[in-house]
Amino acid sequence: MPDNERYSRQMRFAPIGPAGQERLRNGFVVILGCGALGSGIVQNLGRAGVGRLRIVDRDVLEMSNLARQVLFEEEDVRRRLPKAVAAAERIRRINSEIQVESVVTEISPGNILQLIEGANVVADGTDNMEARFLINDACVKAGAPWVYGGALASSGMTMTVLPGRSPCLRCVLEELPDPQALRSCNEAGVLNTLTGIVSAIQSNEVIKLLTGAGEPNPGLLRLDVWTLEFNRSVVKRRADCPACALKRFDYLDAPPREAAFVRGRSQLELNPARPVKLDLAALACSLRQMGKVEYNDYLIHLTLPEAQLAIFQDGRVIIQGLTDVESARRLVRTCVPALA
Numbered sequence: 001m002p003d004n005e006r007y008s009r010q011m012r013f014a015p016i017g018p019a020g021q022e023r024l025r026n027g028f029v030v031i032l033g034c035g036a037l038g039s040g041i042v043q044n045l046g047r048a049g050v051g052r053l054r055i056v057d058r059d060v061l062e063m064s065n066l067a068r069q070v071l072f073e074e075e076d077v078r079r080r081l082p083k084a085v086a087a088a089e090r091i092r093r094i095n096s097e098i099q100v101e102s103v104v105t106e107i108s109p110g111n112i113l114q115l116i117e118g119a120n121v122v123a124d125g126t127d128n129m130e131a132r133f134l135i136n137d138a139c140v141k142a143g144a145p146w147v148y149g150g151a152l153a154s155s156g157m158t159m160t161v162l163p164g165r166s167p168c169l170r171c172v173l174e175e176l177p178d179p180q181a182l183r184s185c186n187e188a189g190v191l192n193t194l195t196g197i198v199s200a201i202q203s204n205e206v207i208k209l210l211t212g213a214g215e216p217n218p219g220l221l222r223l224d225v226w227t228l229e230f231n232r233s234v235v236k237r238r239a240d241c242p243a244c245a246l247k248r249f250d251y252l253d254a255p256p257r258e259a260a261f262v263r264g265r266s267q268l269e270l271n272p273a274r275p276v277k278l279d280l281a282a283l284a285c286s287l288r289q290m291g292k293v294e295y296n297d298y299l300i301h302l303t304l305p306e307a308q309l310a311i312f313q314d315g316r317v318i319i320q321g322l323t324d325v326e327s328a329r330r331l332v333r334t335c336v337p338a339l340a
């Protein structure tokens with residue numbers, strides 16, 4: 001029996017009401033990326049009683065996440081938990097009535113359609129445009145509404161895409177911007193007040209879509225929390241949009257991502273050449289002679305003099321401290337023979 005006292009204040013808000021609350025309870029939302037925006041969205045939707053959440057994220061928590069990412073605590077960082085797992089644990093403690101699932105993976109052309117299958121709405125909590133173009137392709141193809149959100153320094157943006165009814169991300173931005181031209185949060189920084197507001201607006205869009213009440217954001221909303229400028233511009237569907245008009249899904253149909261790529265300054269990620277499932281306990285045992293090992297159900301954290309490695313059960317390895325892919329490959333082959 002749902003605890004309606006819990007939701008009484010939002011049910012008294014007329015556009016939601018008891019019927020809207022029931023729709024939230026029956027809703028299934030997939031949150032792709034659980035950093036600052038994603039954890040804000042998970043918190044808002046979980047507290048509001050959205051019945052089923054799937055949280056997808058590729059990363060392990062770091063201390064620098066705590067300033068913005070509202071679901072996490074110091075203890076989660078000490079336990080070296082993946083963000084998706086820590087977020088799921090926390091929101092289950094906040095609301096035990098909802099179903100929460102965590103998936104620790106990198107979203108890719110190979111898995112995204114499966115990850116969003118059956119979702120009523122998909123929420124963007126990623127931190128890069130390449131992932132958003134992939135989300136756009138997958139959601140347009142699957143006909144799933146999705147809510148884009150971006151935040152950098154003090155300015156943010158959000159847009160709601162209703163496939164077939166409203167403009168999609170590629171109607172607004174046809175090509176992926178040059179990565180050099182895009183500053184990242186690592187370089188430009190980001191304010192927690194901004195990610196709070198953008199994730200709140202994204203959550204509210206999801207709530208409107210699930211309840212069917214209110215009008216979804218019809219265009220592009222830009223805001224700056226420092227200068228307090230809010231600007232809503234109307235965008236139109238493009239008759240020649242590659243994705244929603246021509247049904248050409250360049251990002252979804254792209255070849256799988258290179259096995260190794262640079263994630264940021266002095267951070268590399270290596271993906272296994274073939275699917276594997278590592279026995280983390282056995283591997284942790286053998287790695288103890290090489291360096292300091294910490295491990296949990298999801299990953300091994302290995303500290304070596306030259307680098308730190310996060311080795312995930314699916315064979316993905318994040319390497320901190322090396323910038324050269326070949327040295328990283330050599331190191332990973334030495335540490336994890338199963339990945340050679």
Ligand SMILES: [Zn+2]
Pocket residue numbers: 167168169170171172237238241242243244245
């Ligand atoms: Zn489009």
